[in-house]
Amino acid sequence: MKIIIKILIAVVCVIIFGVIVNFLIKTYVLKDFKVNPNKDILVFGDSHSECNFYDIDNGVQNFGVRSEPPNLTLLKAQYLLSDNTKQSVIITLSPHNISAWREKRFYERDTTGAMLSKYWSLIDNSYLLEYYSTLPSKTRALLHLKKITGAPSVESSFLIKNRFKGGFYKEKDTTIINFKRAKKAYIRHFGDDYFNNTNNVFSSKKIKDYYREFISFAVSKGAQVFVVGTPIHSSYSDLLTSECKADYKTFLQELQVEFPSVKILNYTNLELEKSYFLDSDHLNFSGAKYFTDMVTKEIDK
Secondary structure, X not given: OHHXXXXXXXXXXXXXHHHHHHHHHHHOHHHHOOOOOOOOEEEEOOHHHHXXXXXXXXXXXXXXXXXXXXXXXXXXXXXXXXXXXXXEEEEEOOHHHHEHHHHHHHHHOOOOHHHHHHOOOOOOHHHHHHHHHHOOHHHHHHHHHHXXXXXXXXXXXXXXXXXXXXXXXXXXXXXXXXHHHHHHHHHHHHOHHHHOOOOOOXXXXXXXXXXXXXXXHHHHOOOEEEEEEOOOOHHHHOOOOHHHHHHHHHHHHHHXXXXXXXXXXXXXXXXXXXXXXXXXXXXXXXXXXXXXXXXXXXXXX
């Protein structure tokens, strides 16, 4: 009987700890997780937002997070954007973003389980009702465990470079480009089967629909939305099949028809100096400054 009482006390203590931690995170750590009214351009997306849009001492606020799946990008926007949004909103969208392999990684192989747990402070009941049933069972268990203990908020909110809030990538400013690294990036984005021509299914309808939902939501909030395809080096772009490029181009055209007010800025074929690249599909500091300035001027026209 004493053992049972001790177990119950331990469980209650863990729950109380979780409640306190989550309260502190929402009240203090996330207090600055909001749109800066002094910024004119808000950038959302994965590492191609994070690395390519410089947000220091300019009008850009970068919310990009590496490997962030589009449903979580949408969730972040739903948390941040208010009615009558005055800023322009950029959502980065490159060929790899809509690959069928990424759907498998994100939603079948559950590689976003750890990341999803970091977004608990944003997740409300309506989001869970809409998306919870699509999550793998192990992810559900992980989320419940971390929600109770408050662990994900502690982990993600106290990093120097916070992977939850996003921001410009400041950790490296080099240029490393070669075929081996380009191939590795390509396989990470499209999978071995597509690289070896054993899978002809390129794009994901599910992921495309998330991008549509993001754009629709941002437009409904009054934002001027820009869909931006970011630069990729020839070592990477040469690996893209003609079908891949055609599918991407078609999707951009579909978005333009569906959302006439949205502006499409496709810079995937933009020729830049090699020294501007961090690797085959990301820019370094110099490249990001140059690219951000160029996109900003285009938006200001």
